[in-house]
Amino acid sequence: QQQVKQSPQSLIVQKGGISIINCAYENTAFDYFPWYQQFPGKGPALLIAIRPDVSEKKEGRFTISFNKSAKQFSLHIMDSQPGDSATYFCAAETSGSRLTFGEGTQLTVNP
Amino acid sequence: DTGVSQDPRHKITKRGQNVTFRCDPISEHNRLYWYRQTLGQGPEFLTYFQNEAQLEKSRLLSDRFSAERPKGSFSTLEIQRTEQGDSAMYLCASSFTGNTEAFFGQGTRLTVV
Numbered sequence: 001q002q003q004v005k006q007s008p009q010s011l012i013v014q015k016g017g018i019s020i021i022n023c024a025y026e027n028t029a030f031d032y033f034p035w036y037q038q039f040p041g042k043g044p045a046l047l048i049a050i051r052p053d054v055s056e057k058k059e060g061r062f063t064i065s066f067n068k069s070a071k072q073f074s075l076h077i078m079d080s081q082p083g084d085s086a087t088y089f090c091a092a093e094t095s096g097s098r099l100t101f102g103e104g105t106q107l108t109v110n111p
Numbered sequence: 112d113t114g115v116s117q118d119p120r121h122k123i124t125k126r127g128q129n130v131t132f133r134c135d136p137i138s139e140h141n142r143l144y145w146y147r148q149t150l151g152q153g154p155e156f157l158t159y160f161q162n163e164a165q166l167e168k169s170r171l172l173s174d175r176f177s178a179e180r181p182k183g184s185f186s187t188l189e190i191q192r193t194e195q196g197d198s199a200m201y202l203c204a205s206s207f208t209g210n211t212e213a214f215f216g217q218g219t220r221l222t223v224v
Binding site: 006032034036041042043044045046049089091093095097098099100101102103104 | 115117144146151152153154155156159167202204211212213214215216217218220
């Protein structure tokens, strides 16, 4: 059962543009929502994370927006750069348990 | 500490052979996780340990798979009688109880021929 759905599967943006990736979840017991960035041949690296008691979290060019009632959250990458080209995964976790990942979004930022 | 370390980085094996992977977590982390990732997919949970206790196993973890963390430090994941469908990236992650931030290793890429 896929508990975290991610879209789009792939995304192409121009340098300086905004990249937006969306995720939806089903399990209301989830209480931690991280985003991971993965480059080819590497393990996922934590980018930014949010808990459901806040609606938005910003770290540098990266922002998570969280909508608890809709059970959706999204990642916004402002001023996208070619170095941001990677695969991005949303995930969800119940405290004390393990991560459930989305299917991933392959982001390409054209120079 | 340089992070989560996995060994080997790559493994090619013939179908039917047994393989074993090792994971060394961040030293102060008491939780250790194994995930499997196939091409174009997100990591899928296999199992996790808190200290030396194996607390949860996914139904993906067939009888051919076994994981251990005997002293609550490093962990091994063994796959017996490998099948071509076992070809994947095997990822290890660690975290500390009470802090849900999980750090991943570089993974072990397994190819079964």
